[in-house]
Every structure is written in C-alpha cells, then in structure tokens.
Amino acid sequence: MKKKQIKGMLLLLLAAIIWGSAFVAQSVGMEYVGPFTFNCVRTLIGGIVLIPCITLLNHGKVKKKMTSSEKKRLMIGGICCGIALAIGSTLQQFGIMYTTVGKAGFITAFYIIIVPILGLLLGKKCGLSVWISVMIALIGLYFLCITDGFSIGKGDSYVFLGALAFAIHILVIDYFTQFNDGVKMSCIQFFSCGIICFIPMILFEHPEISTILLAWKPILYAGVLSCGVGYTLQMVGQKNMNPTVASLILSLESVISVIAGFLVLHQNLSQRELIGCALMFIAIILAQLPGEN
Numbered sequence: 001m002k003k004k005q006i007k008g009m010l011l012l013l014l015a016a017i018i019w020g021s022a023f024v025a026q027s028v029g030m031e032y033v034g035p036f037t038f039n040c041v042r043t044l045i046g047g048i049v050l051i052p053c054i055t056l057l058n059h060g061k062v063k064k065k066m067t068s069s070e071k072k073r074l075m076i077g078g079i080c081c082g083i084a085l086a087i088g089s090t091l092q093q094f095g096i097m098y099t100t101v102g103k104a105g106f107i108t109a110f111y112i113i114i115v116p117i118l119g120l121l122l123g124k125k126c127g128l129s130v131w132i133s134v135m136i137a138l139i140g141l142y143f144l145c146i147t148d149g150f151s152i153g154k155g156d157s158y159v160f161l162g163a164l165a166f167a168i169h170i171l172v173i174d175y176f177t178q179f180n181d182g183v184k185m186s187c188i189q190f191f192s193c194g195i196i197c198f199i200p201m202i203l204f205e206h207p208e209i210s211t212i213l214l215a216w217k218p219i220l221y222a223g224v225l226s227c228g229v230g231y232t233l234q235m236v237g238q239k240n241m242n243p244t245v246a247s248l249i250l251s252l253e254s255v256i257s258v259i260a261g262f263l264v265l266h267q268n269l270s271q272r273e274l275i276g277c278a279l280m281f282i283a284i285i286l287a288q289l290p291g292e293n
Contacts, residue, residue: 009237009249012249015231016249016251017253018233019250020257022221028215029215032215033207034205035094036201039086040201041194041212041223042219043193043194044223046190046226046231047187047194054184073179074179074185074188076176077172080176081176081188082192082196083192084168085193086193087165088163090197092158092166095162098153098154099154099159104155107159108162109137111164112134112137115171115243115244116243118167118171122171124174130244130245133283134244143279182235182236183235185235190227190231248283254280259277
C-alpha cells in the first residue's frame with residue numbers, strides 16, 4: 001500500500017473518530033437552537049478556525065501566485081462542497097428530530113452504497129473486494145444501529161435524502177481535491193455552508209443571541225472539531241483515495257459513537273452491537289487488501 005494511501009486512511013479514520021464522538025454535541029445543541037441556526041453558527045466557526053491554520057501552513061513557504069483560473073476553480077470547488085454539506089447536514093438534523101438515533105445512523109451510512117453507484121456513472125470503478133466490503137459494512141451497520149425492527153417514517157426520509165447529499169459531497173471532494181488545496185477549499189466550504197444556512201435561519205427560526213450562547217459548548221465543539229478539524233481531515237485524507245473506500249472508512253463514525261458511549265457514558269454493548277462492530281472492522285480491512293480498488 002502506498003504511503004499516501006496509508007496517510008489518507010489514517011486521516012479519514014481520525015475524522016470518523018471525531019464525528020462519532022461529536023454526535024452528543026449535535027444532540028445537545030438542538031435543545032437550544034434550530035437545525036439551520038446550529039449548522040450556520042458551527043460552520044462559520046469552522047471557517048474562522050481554518051483561517052489561522054492556512055496562514056501557519058503557508059508560513060515559510062515560497063508563495064506562488066495563483067492564476068485567475070486556479071482561484072476560480074478553488075472557489076467553485078469550495079462552494080460546491082458547501083452546498084452539498086449544507087443540504088446533507090440540514091436534512092440530517094431535521095431527520096434526527098423525527099426518528100431514533102440508531103435508525104438515523106444506519107440510514108445516513110447508506111452513502112457507502114450510494115457512493116459506488118454514483119461513482120459508476122462517473123467512471124469510478126471498484127474491485128470485487130470493495131463491493132463485498134460495502135455489503136458486509138451495511139450488514140454490520142444494521143446489527144449496530146437497528147435494534148427494534150425497521151419501518152420508514154418522515155424522519156427516515158429526511159435522513160436518507162441527507163445521505164444522498166453526503167454521497168455527492170464525497171464525490172465532489174474526490175473531484176476537486178485533484179486540483180485544489182484541501183484546507184483552503186474546506187475553509188471556503190464552511191463559509192458557503194454558513195451563508196446558505198443563514199437565510200432560512202433568519203426566515204424560519206428567528207434565533208436570539210441568548211439562546212445561541214446557551215448552546216455555546218456543543219456549538220463550539222461541533223464547530224472547531226467536527227467542522228474545522230473533521231471535515232478538513234476528510235478533504236486532505238480523501239485525496240488520492242478511491243471514494244468508495246473513503247466512504248467505508250468514514251462510516252466507522254457509527255462504530256465510534258457506540259464505543260464512545262461505552263467508554264464515556266458507560267453504556268454496555270449488546271452482543272448484537274459487538275457483532276455489528278466486528279463486521280464493520282472486517283469490511284474496512286477487506287477494502288484495504290491489495291487488489292483492484
């Protein structure tokens with residue numbers, strides 16, 4: 001396995017760990033503010049956090065002036081990612097209001113199926129081992145997240161549409177990171193997402209500064225770690241990696257959330273959940289075996 005792929009895999013795994021452990025912040029934040037407000041504030045924070053990071057990363061480097069076409073491509077990439085992120089994260093937040101956490105986690109992870117299917121339409125082929133990994137991961141997620149049967153409701157539909165948007169988000173990143181600096185594009189992504197969420201926030205939620213301040217801890221955590229760190233790790237880690245394999249690694253956030261609940265909240269893992277975790281890890285390892293990925 002190439003060093004770049006190993007590095008990318010580790011960065012994506014770290015992103016999955018951050019997202020899996022950040023779910024508590026998302027849930028708590030929704031007790032104080034609406035989904036548009038939560039996403040608007042946290043993504044703007046994520047964008048602001050990355051500005052000094054970009055400065056530090058460029059410190060001491062020979063500055064190469066970007067051409068107008070390179071600037072345009074960077075802006076288009078960041079805005080496209082921001083649109084997909086705004087749609088996906090907002091639909092997910094709305095869905096969580098009407099469905100259980102387990103079902104939301106399972107349905108969101110459907111992007112591991114959607115990504116390779118959409119990828120085929122874009123000429124991104126996968127080897128047999130990757131397709132087998134996808135199916136094993138899907139079975140694992142079912143064992144992990146669905147404990148009380150399965151039925152389709154209003155919230156489930158929102159979450160599924162969000163999963164479709166996240167799948168598109170992964171493919172958009174896969175395309176634009178070939179040409180652009182991942183950290184800069186991530187910064188533009190967050191500001192684009194924040195601006196998109198700002199309009200419905202003002203029209204439908206009428207947030208007050210006092211309520212936003214009540215939710216400052218979960219918003220700050222989600223903004224700095226989940227957005228600023230997590231999505232930037234995705235941007236950088238996904239470069240030079242098959243998008244289907246990347247989606248498999250990122251789907252480990254469901255496993256991480258269960259493990260975090262066990263370690264931090266002392267929530268015992270059932271035999272069913274342990275089987276789900278094991279299947280997920282087997283799927284990830286299988287996808288990394290040498291072959292046509």
